[in-house]
Amino acid sequence: MSAAVSSTVALGGDFAGALPELAVPWRAEQFPDARLLVLNEALAIELGLDPSFLRSADGVRILTGDLVPEGATPVAQAYAGHQFGGYSPRLGDGRALLLGELRGADGRLRDLHLKGSGMTPFARAGDGLAAVGPMLREYLVSEAMHALGVPTTRSLAVVATGRAVRRETMLPGALLARIASSHLRVGSFQYVAASRDLDLLRRLVDHAIRRHHPHLADAENPALALFEAVVAAQASLVARWMLVGFVHGVMNTDNMTISGETIDYGPCAFLDAFDPATVYSSIDAGGRYAYGNQPLVAEWNLARFAETLLPLMHEDPDEAIALAQEALGRFRPTYETAWTAGMLRKLGLGDGADAGEASAVIAELIPLMRDSRVDWTSFFRGLATVARGGADPVRGRFIDLAGFDAWARRWTALGPDADAMDAANPVYIPRNHLVEEALASATAGDLGPLERLLGAVTAPYVPRPGLERYAEPAPEDFGAYRTFCGT
Ligand code: AMP
Ligand code: MG
Numbered sequence: 001m002s003a004a005v006s007s008t009v010a011l012g013g014d015f016a017g018a019l020p021e022l023a024v025p026w027r028a029e030q031f032p033d034a035r036l037l038v039l040n041e042a043l044a045i046e047l048g049l050d051p052s053f054l055r056s057a058d059g060v061r062i063l064t065g066d067l068v069p070e071g072a073t074p075v076a077q078a079y080a081g082h083q084f085g086g087y088s089p090r091l092g093d094g095r096a097l098l099l100g101e102l103r104g105a106d107g108r109l110r111d112l113h114l115k116g117s118g119m120t121p122f123a124r125a126g127d128g129l130a131a132v133g134p135m136l137r138e139y140l141v142s143e144a145m146h147a148l149g150v151p152t153t154r155s156l157a158v159v160a161t162g163r164a165v166r167r168e169t170m171l172p173g174a175l176l177a178r179i180a181s182s183h184l185r186v187g188s189f190q191y192v193a194a195s196r197d198l199d200l201l202r203r204l205v206d207h208a209i210r211r212h213h214p215h216l217a218d219a220e221n222p223a224l225a226l227f228e229a230v231v232a233a234q235a236s237l238v239a240r241w242m243l244v245g246f247v248h249g250v251m252n253t254d255n256m257t258i259s260g261e262t263i264d265y266g267p268c269a270f271l272d273a274f275d276p277a278t279v280y281s282s283i284d285a286g287g288r289y290a291y292g293n294q295p296l297v298a299e300w301n302l303a304r305f306a307e308t309l310l311p312l313m314h315e316d317p318d319e320a321i322a323l324a325q326e327a328l329g330r331f332r333p334t335y336e337t338a339w340t341a342g343m344l345r346k347l348g349l350g351d352g353a354d355a356g357e358a359s360a361v362i363a364e365l366i367p368l369m370r371d372s373r374v375d376w377t378s379f380f381r382g383l384a385t386v387a388r389g390g391a392d393p394v395r396g397r398f399i400d401l402a403g404f405d406a407w408a409r410r411w412t413a414l415g416p417d418a419d420a421m422d423a424a425n426p427v428y429i430p431r432n433h434l435v436e437e438a439l440a441s442a443t444a445g446d447l448g449p450l451e452r453l454l455g456a457v458t459a460p461y462v463p464r465p466g467l468e469r470y471a472e473p474a475p476e477d478f479g480a481y482r483t484f485c486g487t
Helices: 014-018 041-046 051-055 057-063 132-147 186-195 198-212 222-244 291-313 317-328 331-346 355-372 376-387 401-412 418-424 432-443 448-457
Strands: 023-025 035-039 075-077 081-083 086-088 096-103 109-115 154-166 170-180
Touching (some): 035 051, 035 448, 041 154, 081 186, 132 432, 186 198, 222 291, 291 317
Antiparallel strands (some): 096 109
16 A cells, blocks of 8 residues: 555545635434445555545544544535526535545645535525435546546545435435535635625635636736636536536536536436437426536526625626627637537547548438437447448447448548547447446346446446447337336
């Protein structure tokens, strides 16, 4: 074991110290029968933590918030948010706690946060708890996203609490220990803006800059500089979601980070059949957070973020709005550039390819895939075989065969690089039918299927013998997939 790992968890109180108005000191509920279900050893080591200590009785007590390391002050964070377009002035961590910040080997601070650790003053009607299935789901999907190169919060551990949780049925309870660059959200700024406390708003901006964009500390207009940085980070993030076929499912402003990391894996799912109208969440009846709407929603959320910063952007409200609009105007081109660059990588087309022709090839592919509801992930991976001149595994998925053939000729003429495609197109993603299977087994006490799926999706680009099943689209009888927010 390297010298950097230690038999304790050193936690600071960066957020609680800088923004006490947003931090309610609180303790986790006690779970005397807690039992570790999964530990992310690689992440623990990356953070300078000793995995064998985390597996010990004291380690598990830290991971459940029962044992608070010296110097740490666990807090529930206050925030507001637009949920499905409607504003809630007071949401906050209803069942979560920020235990404190860890300083990694790279010198950066990261939040150690618990989800499902009991009721807080923000719990409203909730029970403060979480069930094993949804916490393992967040662990699995967030770690898959990380392996796919998508910025995300990470999952350090899931601990069974030993407490039953009442949902539609009684379910075994669990909590998730989560690592994030921070838990600042658009909703944090909305909460402060509503208080009309400009000093607090200034401190929040300074804190966000310190945590995420220290090079902006000397910016002439820090609020504007922060906004521009978040616009860029979110444009890039959502482009990555779209490229891997990720549907977040609940893009409320309290679930949009300032760091540009994906957060709060609730009713999320990966596309199989390509259709921009795809919605998985049972509570999203209007399709607000459909796959194809995600860039628009991100832009809408960023407009809400901009509103919170107006008083700091310029003393003249009209000037402030003009500055914010100009900065927000950069979202679409930044998103388009990131998405197009990603599609070119998926199609194996480098900088050398004729740009106009390459754009046309992308634009033609999308409706072809949609009309035949082609499986998003396996199509691109299979297409590399076409680039190699091998037997075509994808042609048969198109209804319009002549249309596909014409497209494939145009694409092949651009000289796609099959090896580059393999590096850009995953073989394994957390497919919905596999996730359901793994979570059902885990809820019944067998973690084997979850561990195997986790093994597949955390090394997504390298096909391995024995994992063929994990690369296949859902069987026909899997039917329409629904995810539930009652987590
Ligand atoms: P989410 O959309 O899951 O991020 O949650 C939205 C809000 O509901 C946040 O304020 C959560 O803390 C709160 N919340 C969700 N589930 C529970 C629960 N079981 N108990 C208390 N609060 C909850
Ligand atoms: Mg949330």
